[in-house]
Amino acid sequence: MAKVIPFKAVKPTRAIVGLVASRPYQSYTIDERESRMDYNPYSFLHIVNPGYKYDQIITGTERYKLVKNRYSEFKEDGVFQTDQQPVYYAYKIVNRHKQEFNGIIAATSAEDYEKDIIKKHEDTLEKREQTFKSYLKTVGFNAEPVLLTYPDNDVIAQIISETQKNHAEFEFTMTYRDTHYLWKIDNPDHIETIRREFENIETIYIADGHHRSASSYLLYKEEKARNPEHTGEESYNFFMSYLIPESDLVIQEFNRLVKDLNGLTKEQFLIKLDAMYRIENRGAIPYTPSKPHHFSMYLDGEFYSLYLRKANFKFKTALDKLDAQLLYQTILKPILGIEDLRNDSRIEYQHGRHEMITIKSSVDSGDFRVGFGMCPATINQMKEIADEGLTMPPKSTYILPKLRSGITIYEY
Numbered sequence: 001m002a003k004v005i006p007f008k009a010v011k012p013t014r015a016i017v018g019l020v021a022s023r024p025y026q027s028y029t030i031d032e033r034e035s036r037m038d039y040n041p042y043s044f045l046h047i048v049n050p051g052y053k054y055d056q057i058i059t060g061t062e063r064y065k066l067v068k069n070r071y072s073e074f075k076e077d078g079v080f081q082t083d084q085q086p087v088y089y090a091y092k093i094v095n096r097h098k099q100e101f102n103g104i105i106a107a108t109s110a111e112d113y114e115k116d117i118i119k120k121h122e123d124t125l126e127k128r129e130q131t132f133k134s135y136l137k138t139v140g141f142n143a144e145p146v147l148l149t150y151p152d153n154d155v156i157a158q159i160i161s162e163t164q165k166n167h168a169e170f171e172f173t174m175t176y177r178d179t180h181y182l183w184k185i186d187n188p189d190h191i192e193t194i195r196r197e198f199e200n201i202e203t204i205y206i207a208d209g210h211h212r213s214a215s216s217y218l219l220y221k222e223e224k225a226r227n228p229e230h231t232g233e234e235s236y237n238f239f240m241s242y243l244i245p246e247s248d249l250v251i252q253e254f255n256r257l258v259k260d261l262n263g264l265t266k267e268q269f270l271i272k273l274d275a276m277y278r279i280e281n282r283g284a285i286p287y288t289p290s291k292p293h294h295f296s297m298y299l300d301g302e303f304y305s306l307y308l309r310k311a312n313f314k315f316k317t318a319l320d321k322l323d324a325q326l327l328y329q330t331i332l333k334p335i336l337g338i339e340d341l342r343n344d345s346r347i348e349y350q351h352g353r354h355e356m357i358t359i360k361s362s363v364d365s366g367d368f369r370v371g372f373g374m375c376p377a378t379i380n381q382m383k384e385i386a387d388e389g390l391t392m393p394p395k396s397t398y399i400l401p402k403l404r405s406g407i408t409i410y411e412y
Helices: 030-039 050-054 060-076 110-114 126-139 154-163 188-199 210-226 266-274 323-332 352-364 379-387
Strands: 010-012 080-082 088-094 100-109 146-150 170-173 179-185 204-208 238-245 250-252 254-258 277-283 294-299 302-308 347-351 370-373 398-400
Touching: 050 060, 060 080, 060 126, 088 154, 088 188, 100 110, 100 154, 110 210, 126 210, 146 210, 154 179, 154 188, 179 188, 204 210, 204 379, 210 238, 254 323, 254 352, 266 277, 294 352, 347 352, 352 370
Parallel strands: 146 238
Antiparallel strands: 010 080, 088 100, 088 179, 100 238, 146 204, 170 179, 250 398, 254 347, 254 370, 277 302, 294 302, 294 370
């Protein structure tokens, strides 16, 4: 049922791909961004930050037009070249922790997104959707794939494995020490087999890139309505994705930090917690939960374990069983008074690879009063929530792999 097709990517040349590739623009500090642009004329950051050339901050439509200009200049200068035939791309990432991710970069269907064949598990903000839709419409390209995941498939895996026996078109390592490899899958039989295998998959899931996929869908709807000769095969009907099997996806947790106890003393706070949790003081020894519905807490120089009193809480949906939602329903909202997880300035998030020792440091610094750790969600939880048409709270998952911009580009 899923429509996943080959496309003609615009790519950097082999000699400079490692210089072009960048993390997403927002992930850099200003100093990091400017340092890379000062010393690397090929960085994709020059395209998405066109005001650097004039030492000006440029926003809105004016920025989008200049992004398009910079992209055109990179193509004119031979930094980017367009493949001659539509192909799939086998793509492998090996990160600094030796975790390996193998998948296919392809064009995926906006209509599948509309029909819920491509399913989502996170809410998106309409303003961000509209902003990025306007960006895509003006610049005419997308340079960072949406991360999708599909049920493990032996046929697709075999084609990827066979392709990877050949010399990679790209092989480069970033400063984060993650190594990237890319191969073309241009054998016509392999292309047709991959297309058919995805057609037999009923559902694929967005792992990361909910706003990008939503914005691509909005662009599709707008362009379809404007085109009286719409066929469904125009480039705007698709968006670029990196599809990996479910067994390759890594999900880590986001831990929570809260700046105050909502007017409660430590003792009052612990008494309220006791209504829903069995509490054990672990002292100065860091505690990391090992089971769902168990939480770690750091408060006043001590670690605590919190075990849900299950007799006092009824799970009605897949979302209720998610630890991020459970923490919100039982502690953050009713006790600490945090209603809006996305916008309340009293709460911040740290992804799980920083571990509880970072939570301790943040609380000990005085910037926060209490921190909470939890187990990561599972792929099955993510799928069950999406299948029920529900969405996770913000910062419920930290997904790996993290993708780079400017390696393959999809033009509209």
